[in-house]
Amino acid sequence: MALKVLTVDDSKTIRMIVKKAFSPYDCELFEAENGIEGLSLASREKPDLIVLDITMPVMTGTEMLEKLKADPLLKGIPVIMLTAESGRDNVMQIVKMGVKDYMVKPFKGEQLIERIQKIFKLEEKSEGKEEVDTSKLYFSSDGDCMVLTLPAKISRPVSSDIEGHLGNQLKEMLDAGQRKFIMDLRKVAEINISLIKLILHVVQTCQKSNVTVRSVGTVTLSDGLKEFSETSDLTVETSIEAAKATF
Numbered sequence: 001m002a003l004k005v006l007t008v009d010d011s012k013t014i015r016m017i018v019k020k021a022f023s024p025y026d027c028e029l030f031e032a033e034n035g036i037e038g039l040s041l042a043s044r045e046k047p048d049l050i051v052l053d054i055t056m057p058v059m060t061g062t063e064m065l066e067k068l069k070a071d072p073l074l075k076g077i078p079v080i081m082l083t084a085e086s087g088r089d090n091v092m093q094i095v096k097m098g099v100k101d102y103m104v105k106p107f108k109g110e111q112l113i114e115r116i117q118k119i120f121k122l123e124e125k126s127e128g129k130e131e132v133d134t135s136k137l138y139f140s141s142d143g144d145c146m147v148l149t150l151p152a153k154i155s156r157p158v159s160s161d162i163e164g165h166l167g168n169q170l171k172e173m174l175d176a177g178q179r180k181f182i183m184d185l186r187k188v189a190e191i192n193i194s195l196i197k198l199i200l201h202v203v204q205t206c207q208k209s210n211v212t213v214r215s216v217g218t219v220t221l222s223d224g225l226k227e228f229s230e231t232s233d234l235t236v237e238t239s240i241e242a243a244k245a246t247f
Contacts, residue, residue, distance in 0.1 A: 002028045003120060004045055008038035008064065009053035009082065014105070015160075018051055021109025025122040031157045035059025039067055041155070042074055049116065052099075053082045065097055078119050080112070135165040142240060145180040145247075146173050148202065152187050154195040163201055170209045181206050182243050185217035185236065191224045200230055214243040 003026065007018045010033045019029050030045055032038040036059045042050065050068070054061040061081060068074045078100040095102070101115050116122065138161075140147050146169060151158060173179070183202055188195065199215075206213040215236045217225075222236035237243040 002026045003049065003122065004028050004030070004047040005049045005051065006030045006032065006038065006041055006045065006047040007051045008032045008035065008056070008061065009051070010034060010056045011053070014053065014082065017107075017109050018112065021112050022122075024124055025113075026125050027122070029157075031160060033156055035061060035064030035067075037156055038064050041157075042068065042077065043071075046073070047077060049120065050077055050079045051082065051112070052079050055084065062097065065099070069098060080115060082107075134161055135169065138162055139165065139169050142182070143244075144178055145182050145244060146170075146178060147182045147184055147240070149184040150188050150195075150198075152189040154188065154190075154192065154198055156194050159194045159198045159201075162198060166202065166205055170205065170211060173211065174209065179211050180244075180247050181211050181213040182240060183213060183215045184240065185215060185221055188217065188221055191221070191228075196225075196228055196230055199225075199234070203234075212247060214246055216240055216243050 005018075005022060005027050007015050007029065008031075009015050009018075012033075015031050015033075019031075022029055030041050030047060032041050034056045038050070038052070039059075041047075052061045052064060065079060065081070068077065068079065079098075081097070081099045081102040082105055083102060084105045100119055103112060103115065113122065138148055138150070140149065148162070148166075148169075150162075170181075173181070183199070185199075203213055215234055216239060217236040219238070225231040225234055225236065237246065
């Protein structure tokens with residue numbers, strides 16, 4: 001069974017270092033950019049290990065750790081704490097928190113793996129095991145249009161996954177002479193910051209590639225997006241057919 005690892009850090013660079021470090025191993029990675037998102041993911045996924053940054057906005061790593069230790073279902077999860085300070089007092093404070101280990105930034109992925117292998121035996125991915133292409137969960141073709149279908153809830157890991165595939169999908173479109181892109185929001189059941197950021201990223205990335213993007217969603221979702229200044233001007237059609245008619 002794949003080892004579940006949750007990385008909680010507001011730095012996208014650090015999360016990418018951790019993700020790359022685990023890439024040769026049979027692991028399932030989850031990401032959060034603050035303590036509140038981290039707690040939510042920890043409660044839902046019950047990770048085997050948490051890599052947790054101390055200094056974050058919204059909720060710090062220290063605050064998240066206190067809540068983890070107070071939860072009977074989560075208190076046993078090993079935590080490796082990340083800190084930018086290497087002083088003795090800071091290290092002693094971290095140790096007293098009850099973490100399994102700690103690392104001082106900056107660090108290399110190999111150094112992190114060395115620490116983790118003292119806690120778990122990491123299994124390398126078998127050569128015959130292919131990684132799942134998650135792009136098929138979100139991207140599809142509809143005639144001469146590329147359609148991005150968003151799931152019911154947009155979390156930070158889902159958003160990162162979609163953003164990671166978007167560039168290649170646009171390249172394939174342009175190579176095929178296509179310049180029509182539809183963002184299908186009809187399944188989205190919750191408007192959150194991750195959704196707003198993802199919508200803006202998709203629109204801006206399409207614009208930079210000279211790809212025309214249209215949006216499809218429910219009336220309720222459209223009204224909800226208008227309450228945010230970033231998406232207040234976004235036109236949302238009610239069907240794929242209606243969106244196609246505007247190209």
